[in-house]
Amino acid sequence: MAKITLKDLSHSYLKSQSSDVDWAVRNVNIDWNDGGAYALLGPSGCGKTTLLNIISGLINPTKGNILFDDKVVSNLNPVERNIAQIFQFPVIYDTMTVYDNLAFPLRNRKIDEEKIKSKVHEIAEMLELSSTLSNRASGLTADGKQKISLGRGLVRSDVNAIMFDEPLTVIDPHLKWVLRSKLKELHQKINRTMIYVTHDQTEALTFADQVVVMHEGQIVQTGTPVDLFEKPKHTFVGYFIGSPGMNLIPCEFRGEEVILNGKKIETHKKVKSNSFSKTEIGVRPEFINFSSDGIPVKVLSVSNTGRHKIVDTQSESGKIKIIAKSSDDIPSGSAFLNFKKEYTYAYGDDWIIE
Amino acid sequence: MNKTINQKAWFFVIPVFILVAFNAIIPLMTVVNYAFQETFGNNVFMWEGTRWFKQIMLSERFHASLGRQFLFTFIILFIQIPLGIAIALSMPKEGIGVPVCLVLMSMPLLIPWNVVGAMWNIFALPDIGFLGHSLNALGFDYNFTQQIGDAWFTTILMDVWHWTSLVVLLSYAGLQSIQPAYYQAAEIDGASRWAVFTKIELPKMKKVLTIAILLRFMDSFMIYTEPFVLTGGGPGNATAFLSIDLVKMALGQFDLGPAAAMSLIYFFIVLLVCWVFYTLMMRNEGNQ
Numbered sequence: 104m105a106k107i108t109l110k111d112l113s114h115s116y117l118k119s120q121s122s123d124v125d126w127a128v129r130n131v132n133i134d135w136n137d138g139g140a141y142a143l144l145g146p147s148g149c150g151k152t153t154l155l156n157i158i159s160g161l162i163n164p165t166k167g168n169i170l171f172d173d174k175v176v177s178n179l180n181p182v183e184r185n186i187a188q189i190f191q192f193p194v195i196y197d198t199m200t201v202y203d204n205l206a207f208p209l210r211n212r213k214i215d216e217e218k219i220k221s222k223v224h225e226i227a228e229m230l231e232l233s234s235t236l237s238n239r240a241s242g243l244t245a246d247g248k249q250k251i252s253l254g255r256g257l258v259r260s261d262v263n264a265i266m267f268d269e270p271l272t273v274i275d276p277h278l279k280w281v282l283r284s285k286l287k288e289l290h291q292k293i294n295r296t297m298i299y300v301t302h303d304q305t306e307a308l309t310f311a312d313q314v315v316v317m318h319e320g321q322i323v324q325t326g327t328p329v330d331l332f333e334k335p336k337h338t339f340v341g342y343f344i345g346s347p348g349m350n351l352i353p354c355e356f357r358g359e360e361v362i363l364n365g366k367k368i369e370t371h372k373k374v375k376s377n378s379f380s381k382t383e384i385g386v387r388p389e390f391i392n393f394s395s396d397g398i399p400v401k402v403l404s405v406s407n408t409g410r411h412k413i414v415d416t417q418s419e420s421g422k423i424k425i426i427a428k429s430s431d432d433i434p435s436g437s438a439f440l441n442f443k444k445e446y447t448y449a450y451g452d453d454w455i456i457e
Numbered sequence: 458m459n460k461t462i463n464q465k466a467w468f469f470v471i472p473v474f475i476l477v478a479f480n481a482i483i484p485l486m487t488v489v490n491y492a493f494q495e496t497f498g499n500n501v502f503m504w505e506g507t508r509w510f511k512q513i514m515l516s517e518r519f520h521a522s523l524g525r526q527f528l529f530t531f532i533i534l535f536i537q538i539p540l541g542i543a544i545a546l547s548m549p550k551e552g553i554g555v556p557v558c559l560v561l562m563s564m565p566l567l568i569p570w571n572v573v574g575a576m577w578n579i580f581a582l583p584d585i586g587f588l589g590h591s592l593n594a595l596g597f598d599y600n601f602t603q604q605i606g607d608a609w610f611t612t613i614l615m616d617v618w619h620w621t622s623l624v625v626l627l628s629y630a631g632l633q634s635i636q637p638a639y640y641q642a643a644e645i646d647g648a649s650r651w652a653v654f655t656k657i658e659l660p661k662m663k664k665v666l667t668i669a670i671l672l673r674f675m676d677s678f679m680i681y682t683e684p685f686v687l688t689g690g691g692p693g694n695a696t697a698f699l700s701i702d703l704v705k706m707a708l709g710q711f712d713l714g715p716a717a718a719m720s721l722i723y724f725f726i727v728l729l730v731c732w733v734f735y736t737l738m739m740r741n742e743g744n745q
Contacts, residue, residue, distance in 0.1 A: 161641050182647045194642035197660045207656075211647035255646060 112167030142311035491717035541624025574686025
């Protein structure tokens with residue numbers, strides 16, 4: 104029930120920091136709007152969990168502030184921040200029954216026993232735990248235990264946000280899908296801010312309205328799944344999202360123009376500066392087609408996935424992948440490629456040029 | 458689980474069986490031999506049946522030493538287990554403090570039993586020992602060689618000093634194996650420090666604590682060297698625990714028959730208590 108703002112947030116697990124790599128999270132500025140469904144996407148070790156623990160108050164950030172509705176909460180503990188969090192591996196209280204486990208967060212907050220009962224039964228119903236409520240929690244399977252963990256996170260209705268740290272890792276694929284839709288359904292019902300950490304792009308794109316992509320401790324882009332696909336602001340987003348990822352081809356910036364293999368390429372925006380140590384052109388395989396004139400390439404291989412064909416080609420500056428309709432004819436040997444101008448971006452030092 | 462039935466597998470058990478036979482079963486059998494017979498040396502034995510067992514079971518001396526033994530074991534468990542857990546909880550979890558604490562904690566465990574006894578004997582002497590002299594200087598009338606209460610106090614203090622570390626080390630290992638996520642989840646759930654201890658730490662330490670209690674029970678129930686060197690079982694028979702009494706009977710009085718019967722009864726008490734305790738502690742573990 105609050106907008107969560109992270110301001111100039113950085114965190115390091117080391118006592119002193121000399122370079123960028125010493126920071127687990129650096130220069131994060133982001134607003135999480137009240138009631139939003141967010142996914143925090145990134146590879147293992149990019150700082151997602153650290154960021155989550157900072158928001159919930161389990162970790163005190165080295166620098167920066169956390170605000171709930173413009174009120175600084177940096178020094179408050181998780182209970183005072185009133186946040187629910189679900190961890191990657193199931194955490195259950197072994198000696199308690201399933202019911203007591205689910206009731207535990209409520210009992211700690213001295214809530215009326217009648218209210219607890221109805222709340223626990225409601226959550227148990229949703230997670231299909233009703234029949235095991237009186238069993239000892241330690242006897243359950245891994246996914247049963249994780250459902251209890253989920254339940255403990257969802258049982259409090261007044262929380263400021265619910266955060267999920269890769270909660271479905273131990274759940275089997277079928278149930279994963281069921282639980283994910285349940286969470287989505289629950290989000291629409293209770294309308295709480297939910298932040299869902301994952302390294303799985305499908306999971307992120309299906310769960311969230313807004314996806315936040317992290318890379319090496321930084322937030323590289325925040326946007327809708329469509330934004331991330333159509334206009335990656337950082338080469339990492341292009342590469343990480345999509346299957347196969349974006350083609351990133353080394354090129355040359357000459358004045359305002361982007362030159363690839365001596366040929367001028369039309370990009371979305373003109374280049375303004377040449378002061379980059381790394382210059383690339385990025386275009387998704389979906390936005391390339393064969394034509395009679397353009398970038399000369401050699402077709403290496405074609406694989407048919409059923410829905411479409413993925414063509415591997417070799418240009419002078421590197422490999423380029425193309426996604427073509429399965430009905431399309433693919434030229435063999437030499438061919439020419441044409442990039443769709445509005446989806447072709449120039450990247451200087453990994454960041455988009457706009 | 459499907460087990461393959463193959464009787465030939467018994468052959469593989471033979472080496473272990475022979476080893477155990479020589480280091481346990483055969484020596485024990487000589488004790489059994491003495492327990493049912495009377496001997497006057499020269500390998501002449503006379504069958505006595507269960508006479509020695511009846512004699513021991515009805516002897517007041519045995520009742521007294523058994524009572525002292527249970528009281529001693531109960532007191533030291535009652536002190537060492539909570540104290541060990543408390544120390545383990547207050548030890549640092551990371552940094553340079555960890556090895557320092559672990560080494561300091563292990564020190565008493567590395568000292569031989571008779572040295573511990575001798576150390577404490579000198580330490581507690583009322584006239585020249587640091588502990589004894591200090592207590593008397595502070596106005597306490599302390600003399601462990603004369604007063605029963607003081608003898609018990611010193612013996613218990615010595616055992617606590619010597620063995621609490623074992624409980625600390627086992628509890629510490631149990632605590633270290635708890636995933637940080639448990640503490641984080643408890644923090645999110647708003648659990649009090651007490652709830653974290655009773656709902657997370659104690660259940661997670663259950664197995665190591667079972668081991669700790671068993672080890673401390675067995676060791677303290679069979680304690681011999683330290684009280685023997687410290688008090689010699691005295692004053693009178695005040696600190697003559699079972700094994701001290703047993704050695705007196707077997708080697709002091711050379712009553713081999715009753716001593717052998719007492720050994721067997723002693724052995725069965727240890728076995729029975731351990732079995733009952735272990736079964737009770739582990740009865741809910743089967744479904745995990």
